Amino acid sequence: MEWMLTPLDILSVVPRWYVGACFGTVFFIYYLRDAVKLPTIACAPGKFRQFLEDNVPILKEKFWPTLWCFESRAQTVLASLLRSQLLPEILYRREILRLSDGGQVALDWLEDGCAPKSPIVIILPGLTGASQADYVKTLVRAANKLGLRVVVFNNRGLGGISLKTPRTYCAANCEDLSAVIHHVQTLNPNVPLAATGISMGGLILGNYLAAEELAARKKFAAAMVISVPWNVFKGSESIEKPFLNLMLNRHLCEGLCKLIEGAEELGIDVPWDMNEIRKSRTIREFDANFTVKQFGFKDVFDYYSQATLHNKLHKIAVPLLCLNAADDPFQPLDAIPVEAANNSKNIAMVITARGGHIGFLEGIMPAYQTETQYMSRLFSQYFSAVFREETGFFNLLDKAD
Template structure:
C-alpha cells in the first residue's frame, strides 16, 4: 500500500513538474509570436465569417466570374437577343477590396457612390384612395439640358420608357436605383421610378401587391402609346414584377422586363434568412427598416394592423405576422409567402424576361430560383455569376459602376433594336378602368435631400 501510494504521489509530482516546465518553455516564446498567432486566428475568423474570396482570386490571377446562362434550347429571346449581348457572354470582375458578398451588399446600401441627379415627381391617386408617386428622369436631366418641367415626356413620343420597381424599404433615393436611373437616362431613354409617399388608403405595399404596378403600366401605355414600355424590378420589386407578368400573361403592354436579385419563393427566402449568422443580422436590419417605414405611416398601421406587435418585431417574419398579413388579410405568414411568391407564376410569363442573380447573394438565396420552370419558358433567360452580393455587383478599382446596370441596359437596348419585343394582344381588354382608377396629379421636383417642390405649370388635382 505504501509503495503504491508512493508511486501515486511520485507520478503526480512528475506531472506537475512537466506542466511547470511547459509553462517555462512557453514563457520563452517572444510575445510578438503570440500576437501574430492571435492576429492569424482573428483574420481567419473574419475571412470566413464575411465569406471573403480575395486570396482565392489573388492566387488564381483574378480570373473573374463567367456569366452562366440558363434558357430553353429553342428560345428566340436567347438566340435573337441575349446571344448578341457581350456583357452577358463575358465575365464579371468584382472590385478587389469588395471581395465579399457582405461587403458588396453593405457598400451598395450605405455608400454606393451614386451619380448626382434630380427627379421630377408626379403624384396621383388610385381608385381605392391610394397615392402613387412616379419619379421621372430623362436624358436632359443627366446631360445638363434644360429641365422639362411639367412636360415629363414631351420629347419624341417613341422614346422607350423604363419603369423601375425598387425593393423592400427602397425608393428612388436608394443608391442602386440612382445608378440604374442615371445610366438608363444617359443613353437617351426615359425613366420612371416608383417613389415613396404617405399611405392614403387601407392597403399598403407587400411582396405580392401587383395592382399598383398594373395601374401605372396601363396608365403609361394609354398616355404614351407610341413608347415601348420596359420594366425592371429589384429584390422584392422583382418578385412583384414576375408575379405581375405571370398574372397578366399575353394581355400586358410591357415590351420586355428584367428581374434583378429576385427572392422568387418567399417561404424559402424566409427559411434562409433566419438560418445563417450573417443572414440573421440582415433579417434584423430589414425588420428595423420596416419598423421605421411603419412609424412614418403610424396612423395607417395602428388602425389596420397590430401596432404593439410591429414595435416588438425583430425579424421580417415578425413584421409580416403583425402587419403585412393582417393588412392583406392572409390567414398566416406562410399563406402570405406562398400566395405572393413569383415562382408559381413563371410558366405564364409571355414577355421577354432576363433574370440576374449572384450565387453568393446573402439575402435572396439561389435555392429559391425555379430553374426548371424558367428553362421550360422560352421567354425567360436566367443569368447568374459567382459573386456580386445583393443588388451590388461593383466592378473596377474605384467601385464606381454596378455590373448588373450595364447588363440590364445592354439587354434592353438589344431587345429594343430587334423584332422580339412583346406586343399586347390587340383584342384583349384591360382589367383596369384607367379613367376611374387614376387621377392626374401635380409634377414636383425632388432634390437630393428629399425636398419636394411643385412646378408652376404642372397639371393640378386635389389630392
Template sequence: MPSQLTAPFNPPLLFKNPHFQTIYPTFARQHQPFIKWQRLELNDGDFVELALNGALTAEPLPIVIMLPGLEGSLESHYIKRLLGKISQLNTLAIVLHHRGCGQSPNRLWRSYHSNDQMGLIALVNMLKAQYPQRPLFAVGYSMGANLLANYLSAHSEITKAALISPPFDLALSAQMMNDGVRRIYRRYLLESLKQRLINKIDVFANAPLSLADVKAVRSIAQFDELYTAPGCGFADANDYYQKASCINKLATIQTPTWLLRAVDDPVIDPLPEDFQAKLSPHVYTQITPYGGHVGFCDSLLAKRSWLDKMLIQWFALEARKGENKNVIKTNKNAV
C-alpha cells in the same frame, strides 16, 4: 442566350465577398438626376408616387419603368445609379414607388406587399392608353423583381423586362434572414418597416395595432403576420408567402426577360433544385457565382457597374442625340 447577355461577371478578388458586394454600393456617392414627382391614383382609394426624369410626350421612344426592392426608393443606390445613366442617354425613366415609400405616406391603413401589382397595372394602363407607340421596358430589383415576375406571368403589355436578384420563396427568404450574419440585413429592413408602421399608428385614430405590438416584432415573418398579411387581405403570413412568391409564375411569362441572380446572395433564398424546369422559354437566366444581393459591382468607382452596363445592353438603350428634349439633365452638383 441573347448576345446582349453573354458577357460574364468576373469581379476582382475584393468583390467576390457577397457582403461587400451587397453593402459597398450603398455607401458609394451617386449623382442625383433632376426629378419630377407625380401621384397616380389607385382604384382602392390609395395612390402611388412616380419619380420621372423627364416629361411624357408622344414620341415613339422607350420608357423604362423601375421597381425598387423592399423599402426601396429613388434614393436606393441601384435606382439612383441607373437613373443617372439613363438620363444621360436622353431616355425617359419612371421610378414606381411602393405605397408610402415616396415623398408622402399612403392614405390607407394597409401598405404594400411583394405582389401588390395595383400600382404597376395602373401605370402601364395609363402609359399604353396615352402613349400607345412607346415601347415599355421594366426592371425590378429584389422584392420589386418578385412583383414584376408575378405581373409578367399574366400580362404582356411590357416589351422587355429584367428581374434582378428576385426572391423565389418568400417564406424561406424571411426565415433565412434570422440566421447568422444575415441578421444585419433583417435589422436594417425591419427597423424601416416598423418605423413606417409606427408613423401610421400615430395618424390612424382607430389603428388596430398598438406601439407595443410593433415594438415586440423581432423578425420579418412576425411583421408580416402582424401587419402585412391581415392588412392586405391574406389569412396569415404563410398564406401571403405562398400566394405572392413568384417561383411558380415564371413558367407563364411571355415577355422577353433577363433574370439575374448570384449564387452567393446573402439575403434571399437559394436557387431551388428544379429551378430550370420552372422557367418559361422567354426567360433568359444568368446565374453568377458572385454578385451578392443587387450588387454585381466590378469597380470601386461608383459610376462603373457591370449590372448597369448589362441592363443598358439588354434594353438596347442608345444615346438619343437630343431627340427626347424633355429628359431632364443630370444635376452634377447633387449627391
C-alpha cells in the same frame, strides 16, 4: 534532447515579404478559381436566347468581382454605401397618382434629353426603396444615357409621400402596379414600354407578368428583374441566419415599422396594433403581425405561397432577363429556378458566382465605376438592344412561339 521547430519559429526566420507573397498567391488563386467565372445562363434554345447571345456581349465575359470585397455580405453593403455616397440625387419630375381606394403613389419621371415618343422603362424599387435609392439611381442614369424615359414607381408611403389610407403594399398584390401601368399607357399611347424590378420590386413585377400571362405581352416589350428572392420561403430562412444575414434582416424590418408609424403619426384611423408590430424583429415577424392581417391572408405561409415566384415562370410570356448572384444572402443558389428557366423560351436566368444582393461590384477601385458596374452594364446592353431597330427584337416578338 531533440529540438523541434514550431510554425511560429519558422515564421520568425522567414522574411515577411516572402510570407506575404505566399499568402497573397494562395488568396489570388482562390479568387481566380472560386470568384472569377463566366455567368451561368439558363434559357431554352430559341429566338430570345439567340437574341441575347447576339446582342448582349457582357454575357460572354467573366464577372470579376472586386478583389478585396467579393464576400456576399461585403458586396451587398459596400455597393450600397459607395453608390449612396458617390451618386448625386436625381432631379425627377414628380407625379402623384391617386388610387381608387383613396391611397396615393408617387411616380418620379426622368426624361431629360429624351424624345417625346422615346420608350419608357418603369422601375420598381425593393422592399423599402424609392426613387433616390442607390441602386435605382444607377439604373435610372443608365437608362437616361440610352435615351429612354424612366418612371420610378414609389410604393405607398415611400419616396417622401405620406400614407392616405391604412393600406401599404406587399409582394403578392399587383393592384397598384396595374393602376400605374394603365396610367402610364394612357398618357403615352403607342409608346413601347418595358419594366425592371429589383428585389421585392422584381417579385411584384414577376407576379404581375405571371398573372396577366399573354395579356402582359401586349403591354410590355421586355422586362428585367434583379436579385429577386424567387422562393420566398427559402429566402426568408436564408436572411434569418445569424449573424450578418440577420442584421440585414433587422435593418429592413426597422424600415417597415417606421413606415407604419408614419401613418399612425398622421392621425389615420389604423386597424392594427402598433405595440404588437413594434415587437417585430424580422421581416417574417412583421409580415405575421401586419401584412397578412392587412391583406387578408390566412397566415405567413399563405402569404409567402402567393408571393413566391419560382413556380410561376411557365406563365410569363414577356421576354424576361433575370440577374442573380449565386451567393445572394437573400436567396440561396438552390432556390433559384434554374431548371424552370432552362425549359422556358421567354426567360433567361443569368447567375454570377459572386455579387451578393444588388451588389455586383467589379474592379480594384469600384468607387470610380459606380455607374459602369455589372448590373448597370447588363441593364444597358439589354434594353439598348431591345429598342434598337436593327436587332429586329419586335419582329422576334411578333413571330415568337
